Amino acid sequence: MSMRLSRVAALASSLLLAAGAALFGAGQAAAAAQADFGYVALGDSYSSGVGAGNYDSGSGACKRTTRAYPALWAAAHSPQTFSFAACSGARTGDVLANQLGPLNSGTDLVSITIGGNDAGFSDVMTTCVLQSESTCVNRVNQAKAYVDSTLPGQLDQVYNAIDSRSPNAHVVVIGYPRFYKLNGTCVTGLTEGERSAINGAADYLNAAIAKRAADHGFTFASVAGAFTGHEICSGSAWLHSVNWTNIGESYHPTAAGHSGGYLPVFTNAA
8 A cells, every 4th residue: 555545544544533433422422411401390280190190199189190291201201300399289389389399500491380270270160160151251250360460470480480490491381271172062061152261261371371481581382282173072182071070180181181282292392
């Protein structure tokens, strides 16, 4: 081999070794980044998984389950740390008092659903199921007034606390579905006027939550589109209607609602 050819071969060999080392280093860096990734799931029953079943007995009244979207995401992406703090019935004050412990400067991802209980979701649904259409609509309007007057400040407190504890985290605030398909398969139960009012209230609540999330630089992820065609009265519902054997699951996503609705929406936003 000529001197020139040998030098060319040596150079090519060096370049290949350098490229291999760079790729190996990049792979190590990616693996290290994955290994250091921390995810914290906060919020209410729509994050803990009420309605999906198979509840962890250790979570008590919080009713967390591996079928909920946070646990499904963690199982698919294997973060080094996963803290599942969401709890059934939680309001903004409960998040502040009981759920923020896992957050720290190393937290990379946070998800949260919150605000529905503050706005009186459970009482709205109880009123609409048991009382007249006019009483239902009046109660919906009371909830919307609360969303206007009080909820934004409560959300600000929660979002400020998350940002203070985990300033580098990507925070995904997830909304609530519309509950009913109008003019659908249901022939008994609520009137169409009541169903329309409840859907309108869900949209109203989501709009308020989305605005507060955006003002804090957080990502708002809507599930309304994902649940379209899977509302109550759709014939393929991902939401429980009134569940008389387990009343707490009423108007919550089923396991299919978490895996087919909430999970892909969160995955796209995370």
